[in-house]
Amino acid sequence: MSDYGPANSGEAIADIYPSVDERTVPMLAGLARGGRVLEIGIGTGRVALPLLEAVVWIEGLDTSVAMVERLLAKPGGDRIPVTIGAAIEMPVEGQYTLVTALFNTFFMLGGQPEQVCCFGAVALHL
Numbered sequence: 001m002s003d004y005g006p007a008n009s010g011e012a013i014a015d016i017y018p019s020v021d022e023r024t025v026p027m028l029a030g031l032a033r034g035g036r037v038l039e040i041g042i043g044t045g046r047v048a049l050p051l052l053e054a055v056v057w058i059e060g061l062d063t064s065v066a067m068v069e070r071l072l073a074k075p076g077g078d079r080i081p082v083t084i085g086a087a088i089e090m091p092v093e094g095q096y097t098l099v100t101a102l103f104n105t106f107f108m109l110g111g112q113p114e115q116v117c118c119f120g121a122v123a124l125h126l
């Protein structure tokens, strides 16, 4: 794996991210409606790993190799395919019933133009 570029990953504070609220996994699994899930900015898998057993398929997209290496080091991390790339480009294949950008990820994508582009790219995969 190679670094995608200067990533705003939040890695420095990854160890102090809040624990996952017990309502989060059932809520996301319900929204997925038995379909495929993509998490933009999957990071260390804080939410994706607990969600893994509750959905049919989950994969991730992230700009940070360092964050994804943390995910891979966790039990079950190797069961979640992750693409290294930026949300604005959405270098993923196929369709999903749920695309998430959790925690503060959406505000790490850049400014409003990048956020609007991200919505457009996501729409093509829903």
Ligand SMILES: C[S@@+](CC[C@H](N)C(=O)[O-])C[C@H]1O[C@@H](n2cnc3c(N)ncnc32)[C@H](O)[C@@H]1O
Residues within 6 Å of the ligand: 007, 008, 009, 010, 017, 040, 041, 042, 043, 044, 045, 046, 047, 061, 062, 063, 064, 067, 085, 086, 087, 088, 101, 102, 103, 104, 105, 108, 109, 110
């Ligand atoms: C605050 S962390 C949240 C990680 C995870 N979603 C969670 O809730 O624990 C934000 C993640 O988004 C990733 N990220 C930042 N900019 C991104 C972009 N433009 N495209 C994809 N991922 C990005 C960062 O590398 C980081 O892993």
